[in-house]
Amino acid sequence: MASTEELKRISVQVRRDIIRMVTAAKSGHPGGSMSSADILTALYYNVMEHNPSTWTRDGKGQDVFILSAGHLSPAYYSVLARCGYFPVSELGTFRKLGTRLQGHPSVVRGLPGITQASGSLGQGLSAAEGVALGKKLDNDGHLVYVLVGDGECEEGQIWEAAMFAPHHGIDNLIAITDWNGQQIDGHVDKIAGLGDLRSKWEAFGWSVVEGNGHDFDDILRAFAEARSMTGKGKPVMMLMKTVMGDGVDFMAGTNKWHGKAPDQEQCDKALSQLEETLGDY
Amino acid sequence: MKHYTNTGNKDTRSGFGAGLYEAGQKDGRIVALAADLASSVKMDAFFNEHPDRFFQCGIAEANMIGVAAGLAITGKVPFVGSFAEFVTGRVYDQIRQEVAYGRTNVKIAASHSGITLGEDGATHQTMEDIALMKALPGMVVINPCDYNQTRLATLAAARYDGPVYLRFGRPAVPNFTPVDYDFQIGKAIVLNEGTDAVVFATGHLVWEALQAAEFLDREGVSLEVVDIATVKPLDEEAVVASAVKTGAVVCAEEHNAAGGLGESVAYALAKGCPVPVEFVNGGDRFGQSGTPAGLMQEYGLDAAHIADAVRRAMARKR
Incomplete structure (x- = not known):
């Protein structure tokens, strides 16, 4: 268990990793990676029951995480590496030919910690429900976590999965929405407004927890609440308010950096706002 | 046989x-x-x-x-x-x-x-x-x-x-294949041995090909019929062997031309044994309502159409 102060230091380093990886690759998705960085840090360091040294893709005997919003891979890879799933130095290979750190998560090259491929949006929630059903069949009491983007919830399959899980009593599943309000083409509300997300998920039969995805005390409170709601016949959705590009002043709160890499000057400017806390890769 | x-x-x-x-x-x-x-x-x-x-x-x-x-x-x-x-x-x-x-x-x-x-x-x-x-x-x-x-x-x-x-x-x-045998994925099955031409068929068209073999037998044509149960991976060795043996090929499937068995067979033969190949398939169109038998006839997927294709392939033999 890390203290909230330690979690903050880790997530600042994760943000540095994101900026450096995306700048070096000259491509990638820094905006959503930075909005989800605190949630993923808290999840992997303080919430999930997992062990990088005994991890296997089938997730037996551990909690499982699936990143449905695959474009958040820089944040995901950084957190996995910092937790010990693979060498931190490998972050420098992101998006390069032959890398295990594909642009979007892949299981083909055997990167430890990756449970399922993602990138084409709207599919990870269904896969997470399948893993959760598998755990029930195996009487494995561990939980399944999945992260979706709010823009991703425009995909129809999300709502197929929303119907399926409560119907089948999947109550060992905690889904998290990185609710940053932005997508490539603009504000989510202006593209295809999601309306009242809380009411929607509740109407589909989910327990809902809301929280601030950049306040570690609140993130840990929300996770604790979500975990307490598992095992009661219903899946849990955490709606976590975040800011796209959070952590760097000129990247925060805009869709401009959804899928665009900074140039070297912008990178240096961003890194000057992010302290090197754990040592760069 | x-x-x-x-x-x-x-x-x-x-x-x-x-x-x-x-x-x-x-x-x-x-x-x-x-x-x-x-x-x-x-x-x-x-x-x-x-x-x-x-x-x-x-x-x-x-x-x-x-x-x-x-x-x-x-x-x-x-x-x-x-x-x-x-x-x-x-x-x-x-x-x-x-x-x-x-x-x-x-x-x-x-x-x-x-x-x-x-x-x-x-x-x-x-x-x-x-x-x-x-x-x-x-x-x-x-x-x-x-x-x-x-x-x-x-x-x-x-x-x-x-x-x-x-x-x-x-x-x-x-229902004409044995109740129990060692079905192997990726293995073609010769259901009728012949020497003049071969039909590589899959799915429902296998039976139609066997019927065609019976008609053609009466005309003195010895038709080999190979059941391609596994379209991918294709048993290229068996396909080439029957093509070499007969020198005339027909591919028959209840599927359109694009991306079907015919293309896989033609690809294998282009590499391994270029011989005349004719195709029995749905062409490039959508289906329509009708009885299964009526549709098979309408779309040219029955035994008579396979027999015609065999005659065309044989006529192209050198």
């Missing part, structure tokens, strides 16, 4: 149902998922025996593919069943990411494939599914020819570790 005996009509989808039931009895890892067509796809026996291992997904095929992939990640062996169009075209991207690229051990059981779905018409009749599934890296595509073979192919798919597309149909058709 004949290596088959017609024992009466049975639908291939019931062969799947029997195979799924047996696989489920043998292997506790087998689970099944349906999208509201469990009875049509003949999953009832499995469901009745193993309700805890059966997941009704409702009319939501995309989610069904994802849930199946998740179950496979935990070590289960999921069979997802629906009409062929709804577990291919409708969910191509889900199969691509969650199953093929995601390397999950999911079996896609596609019933009511091809034109012989019949009266429901073109929206439900896929003649493009083999093309879609064949295009996916690593996907095995099996299109068995009768009840017995569909049952054995289902059992083989259950034993095989990796994604499988298993294609079968709606109507009752002759």
Whole structure:
């Protein structure tokens, strides 16, 4: 268990990793990676029951995480590496030919910690429900976590999965929405407004927890609440308010950096706002 | 020389149902998922025996593919069943990411494939599914020819570790392959030995090819008929061997020209034994309502059309 102060230091380093990886690759998705960085840090360091040294893709005997919003891979890879799933130095290979750190998560090259491929949006929630059903069949009491983007919830399959899980009593599943309000083409509300997300998920039969995805005390409170709601016949959705590009002043709160890499000057400017806390890769 | 005996009509989808039931009895890892067509796809026996291992997904095929992939990640062996169009075209991207690229051990059981779905018409009749599934890296595509073979192919798919597309149909058709033999994925089966020409057929067209062989035998033509139960990986060695032996080839399938068995065979022969090849397939068009037999005739997929194609191929021999 890390203290909230330690979690903050880790997530600042994760943000540095994101900026450096995306700048070096000259491509990638820094905006959503930075909005989800605190949630993923808290999840992997303080919430999930997992062990990088005994991890296997089938997730037996551990909690499982699936990143449905695959474009958040820089944040995901950084957190996995910092937790010990693979060498931190490998972050420098992101998006390069032959890398295990594909642009979007892949299981083909055997990167430890990756449970399922993602990138084409709207599919990870269904896969997470399948893993959760598998755990029930195996009487494995561990939980399944999945992260979706709010823009991703425009995909129809999300709502197929929303119907399926409560119907089948999947109550060992905690889904998290990185609710940053932005997508490539603009504000989510202006593209295809999601309306009242809380009411929607509740109407589909989910327990809902809301929280601030950049306040570690609140993130840990929300996770604790979500975990307490598992095992009661219903899946849990955490709606976590975040800011796209959070952590760097000129990247925060805009869709401009959804899928665009900074140039070297912008990178240096961003890194000057992010302290090197754990040592760069 | 004949290596088959017609024992009466049975639908291939019931062969799947029997195979799924047996696989489920043998292997506790087998689970099944349906999208509201469990009875049509003949999953009832499995469901009745193993309700805890059966997941009704409702009319939501995309989610069904994802849930199946998740179950496979935990070590289960999921069979997802629906009409062929709804577990291919409708969910191509889900199969691509969650199953093929995601390397999950999911079996896609596609019933009511091809034109012989019949009266429901073109929206439900896929003649493009083999093309879609064949295009996916690593996907095995099996299109068995009768009840017995569909049952054995289902059992083989259950034993095989990796994604499988298993294609079968709606109507009752002759059941003529043995009840029990060592069905091997990727192995072509010579059902009728001949020397003048060869038909490589798959699915319902295998029986039509055997009928064509009987007509042609009366004309003094010795036709070899090879059952290509596994379209991918294609048994290229067997294909080339029969082409070398006969020097004239016909490919017959209940599927459109683009991306079907014919293209796979032609590709293999272009590399291994370029000989005249004729094609019996649905061409480049959609289906329509009608009886299965009426449609097979209308679309040129019956024994008479195969016999004509054989004559054309033989006429082109050097």
